[in-house]
Amino acid sequence: MTSRPRLADVAxxxxxxxxTVSNVINDFRHVAPETRAKVQAxxxxxxxxxxxxxxxxxxxxxxxxxxxxxxxxMPYFAALSGQILEAAARHNWVVLIQQTGEDTSVERxxxxxxxxxxxxxxxxxxxxxxxxxxxxxxxxxxxxxxxxRNFQGIAQHVSIDNVAASETAVNHLIERGRRRIAIIGTRxxxxxxxxxxxxxxxxxxxxxxxxxxLIRPIRNNLGEEGELQMAALLAEHxxxxxxxxxxxxxxxALGVIRALQTHGLRVxxxxxxxxxxDIPYGRAATPTLTTISPDRAAIARLSVESLLAQMEAxxxxxxxxxxxxxxxxxxxxxxSTGG
Numbered sequence: 001m002t003s004r005p006r007l008a009d010v011a012x013x014x015x016x017x018x019x020t021v022s023n024v025i026n027d028f029r030h031v032a033p034e035t036r037a038k039v040q041a042x043x044x045x046x047x048x049x050x051x052x053x054x055x056x057x058x059x060x061x062x063x064x065x066x067x068x069x070x071x072x073x074m075p076y077f078a079a080l081s082g083q084i085l086e087a088a089a090r091h092n093w094v095v096l097i098q099q100t101g102e103d104t105s106v107e108r109x110x111x112x113x114x115x116x117x118x119x120x121x122x123x124x125x126x127x128x129x130x131x132x133x134x135x136x137x138x139x140x141x142x143x144x145x146x147x148x149r150n151f152q153g154i155a156q157h158v159s160i161d162n163v164a165a166s167e168t169a170v171n172h173l174i175e176r177g178r179r180r181i182a183i184i185g186t187r188x189x190x191x192x193x194x195x196x197x198x199x200x201x202x203x204x205x206x207x208x209x210x211x212x213x214l215i216r217p218i219r220n221n222l223g224e225e226g227e228l229q230m231a232a233l234l235a236e237h238x239x240x241x242x243x244x245x246x247x248x249x250x251x252x253a254l255g256v257i258r259a260l261q262t263h264g265l266r267v268x269x270x271x272x273x274x275x276x277x278d279i280p281y282g283r284a285a286t287p288t289l290t291t292i293s294p295d296r297a298a299i300a301r302l303s304v305e306s307l308l309a310q311m312e313a314x315x316x317x318x319x320x321x322x323x324x325x326x327x328x329x330x331x332x333x334x335x336s337t338g339g
Contacts, residue, residue: 004049005046005047005048005049006048007021007022007048009046009048010039010042010043010046010048013042013045013046014038014039014041014042015038016035016038016039020035020039021039021042024036024039024040024043025043062117062118062119062120063092063093063094063120064093064094064095064096064117064118064119064120065088065093065094065095065096065119065120065121065122065123065304065307066095066096066097066098066110066115066119066121066122066123067081067084067095067096067097067098067123068097068098068099068100068106068107068110068122068123068124068125068126069081069097069098069099069100069125070099070100070101070102070125070126070127070221071099071101071102071221072097072099074221074251075250075251075277075279075280075281076249076250076251076277076279077125079279079280079296080125080146080296080299080300081095081097083296083297083299083300083301084123084300084303084304086300087297087300087301087303087304087305088304090304091304091308093120093121093304096115096117096119098110098115100126102127102128104128104129107124107126107128107129108129108133110122110124111124111129111133111134111137111139111143112137112138112139113139113141119141120141120142120307120311121141121142121143121144121307121308121310121311122141122142122143122144122307123143123144123146123303123304123307124143124144124145124146125145125146125147126145126146126147126149127147127148127149129145129149130149131151131152131154134151134154134155135154140314142306142307142310142311142314143155143156143310144156144157144158144303144306144307145157145158146158146159146299146303147159148162148193148194148195149194150194150324151324153322153323153324154322155322156306156310156322156323156325157322157323157324157325158299158302158303158306158325158327159299159324159325159326159327160292160294160295160299160326160327160328160329161326161329162194162195162198163194163195163197163198163201164198165195165198165276165292165294165329166194166195166196166197166198166199166202166246166248166276166292167198167199167201167202167205168198168292168329168331169198169246169274169276169292169331170198170199170202170203170246170274171202171205171206172274172290172331172333172337173244173246173272173274173337174202174206174208176244176268176272176337176338178243178244178272179208179243180214180240180241180242180243180244181199181203181208181214181242181243181244181245181246182214182215182216182233182242182244182245182246183195183196183199183214183215183216183245183246183247183248184216184218184226184229184230184233184245184246184247184248184252184256185216185217185218185221185226185247185248185249185252186215186216186217186218186248193248195248195276196215196248199246213236213237214233214242216229216230216232216233217229218252221249221251221252222251222252222255223251223252223254223255223258224255225252225255226247226251226252226253226254226255226256226259227255227256227258227259228255228259229256230245230255230256230259230260231259231262231263234259234260234263234265241265241270241271242271243270243271243272244271244272244273244274244337245271245272245273245274246274247273247274247275247276248276249275249276249277250275250276250277250278250279250281250282250289250291251277251279251281252275253273253274253275253276253282253289253291253336254275254281254282254285254289256273257273257285257287257289257336260273267287267335267336268287268335268336268337268338272290272336272337272338273289273290273336273337274289274290274291274292274336274337275289275290275291275292275336276291276292277291277292277293277294278291278292278293278294278332279291282334283334285336287334287335287336288334288335288336289334289335289336290331290332290333290334290335290336290337290339291331291332291334292329292330292331292332293329293330293331293332294327294328294329295327295328295329298327298328299327302325302327306325
């Protein structure tokens with residue numbers, strides 16, 4: 001029976017020390033590129049696979065990070081979770097995924113470190129956690145916050161600029177000649193939502209009036225809620241319906257398109273629609289959905305790298321400066337606005 005390749009076998013094949021091989025496997029940054037390439041070639045040639053449990057133990061790591069999101073059945077979070085799994089695997093982390101159902105108590109438990117296993121880091125996407133919650137946090141597990149909210153430099157936050165992205169979406173509608181633009185998807189209690197702020201900024205810059213009756217909140221981020229609110233908006237404005245709708249998520253936008261079609265209106269001829277998130281369903285809808293597409297791969301990569309940097313800073317006793325870390329986005333123009 002052939003024995004399993006060992007670290008020493010890799011070192012002998014590459015002509016380097018076992019310490020150098022360990023440094024390459026643990027992704028230490030000071031290894032020269034040519035040495036790293038030589039060690040990696042030796043690993044591939046002999047089929048060496050590190051013992052991750054032993055490796056994490058040696059590094060003082062649990063080998064596990066947690067990803068906490070509101071709803072796993074939402075296409076955006078499903079896609080983001082897949083990207084984070086891939087980014088974490090590159091650093092030999094396994095990901096524990098938890099769904100909160102937007103329950104604030106569950107999110108606060110996550111912030112407090114209440115997990116069945118020890119974790120090396122936490123990535124949390126929350127629509128409800130506020131800076132005040134983060135100030136009360138005593139758990140020292142490395143943390144990255146996701147989502148629209150600005151956390152005022154209290155925690156590392158990886159996100160696109162939601163105000164600017166929303167302004168881009170509404171400006172696109174204005175450039176297409178739309179003047180009576182509604183927004184669907186803000187929460188009833190959240191008048192400071194960044195996507196609402198971007199909507200308002202675009203209207204003001206274009207000299208268009210802001211009408212509170214064209215701002216429709218939703219209770220849940222669901223297509224059915226978008227359909228319900230669009231139907232209510234059409235009922236209230238039978239004589240003068242909006243000629244465009246900006247939806248704060250694609251899921252809501254798909255419900256809005258259904259409501260418009262069932263009321264005999266054509267998209268985009270009568271009413272143009274823009275969504276947000278670039279979920280796969282938007283590419284297969286009729287019409288296909290114009291949307292803001294966040295760079296999810298960058299969000300995942302930067303989030304995982306931030307956890308690693310926080311761990312390294314803690315291990316070396318150096319401070320880690322948290323920040324608002326911006327990520328790119330693009331407007332993807334499709335049929336729902338005449339693309």
